[in-house]
Amino acid sequence: GAVVSQHPSWVICKSGTSVKIECRSLDFQATTMFWYRQFPKQSLMLMATSNEGSKATYEQGVEKDKFLINHASLTLSTLTVTSAHPEDSSFYICSARPPHGTSQETQYFGPGTRLLVL
Amino acid sequence: GENVGLHLPTLSVQEGDNSIINCAYSNSASDYFIWYKQESGKGPQFIIDIRSNMDKRQGQRVTVLLNKTVKHLSLQIAATQPGDSAVYFCAETGATNKLIFGTGTLLAVQP
Numbered sequence: 077g078a079v080v081s082q083h084p085s086w087v088i089c090k091s092g093t094s095v096k097i098e099c100r101s102l103d104f105q106a107t108t109m110f111w112y113r114q115f116p117k118q119s120l121m122l123m124a125t126s127n128e129g130s131k132a133t134y135e136q137g138v139e140k141d142k143f144l145i146n147h148a149s150l151t152l153s154t155l156t157v158t159s160a161h162p163e164d165s166s167f168y169i170c171s172a173r174p175p176h177g178t179s180q181e182t183q184y185f186g187p188g189t190r191l192l193v194l
Numbered sequence: 195g196e197n198v199g200l201h202l203p204t205l206s207v208q209e210g211d212n213s214i215i216n217c218a219y220s221n222s223a224s225d226y227f228i229w230y231k232q233e234s235g236k237g238p239q240f241i242i243d244i245r246s247n248m249d250k251r252q253g254q255r256v257t258v259l260l261n262k263t264v265k266h267l268s269l270q271i272a273a274t275q276p277g278d279s280a281v282y283f284c285a286e287t288g289a290t291n292k293l294i295f296g297t298g299t300l301l302a303v304q305p
Binding site: 080082120171185186 | 201202228230235236237238239240243283291292293294295296297298
């Protein structure tokens with residue numbers, strides 16, 4: 077159980093284009109999902125917390141107009157990198173938290189999406 | 195920008211030996227800790243967790259030790275196997291329910 081998927085697994089795009097990444101919880105409903113970014117040989121850095129039916133909460137230094145997050149259902153959150161530039165190239169990972177009553181603090185991670193902006 | 199020369203701390207062990215990976219966490223108010231394993235190009239995989247009211251927890255071939263006095267967490271892997279080779283991250287969380295990840299340790303298992 078507790079499977080989280082991401083799509084696409086990798087994407088290459090031209091500078092200036094927008095890229096949408098999907099995160100799905102496959103076997104549980106997740107009221108809260110998280111988006112992380114990871115640069116090579118570095119740790120995961122939290123970008124934002126995505127709550128179903130409400131606006132995302134962004135971490136300090138993360139531009140909300142640059143990284144659009146939508147959490148329209150209990151099993152899907154999307155991250156859109158708008159007007160992507162080469163410095164946005166990174167490994168983007170989402171996670172989802174099981175519903176209340178289980179181990180609520182535990183987050184289960186997706187397989188990640190590798191973004192390369194040319 | 196690119197971090198030239200950045201490298202992860204590395205622990206190199208022989209297959210069959212026990213491994214101990216250490217982590218210093220930052221927030222004394224954190225009350226829940228998790229170890230994750232991340233293989234190259236993949237997302238983190240949950241290994242084991244521990245709450246702050248415990249100092250030791252055992253799983254299958256893995257043990258987590260928590261020392262709140264010095265804010266130290268360790269992961270012990272018994273009879274390390276080549277498939278254990280990966281980057282291991284500790285993570286802490288507290289009242290905010292946000293996970294804060296440590297810097298990571300690369301475990302290299304020599305056959």
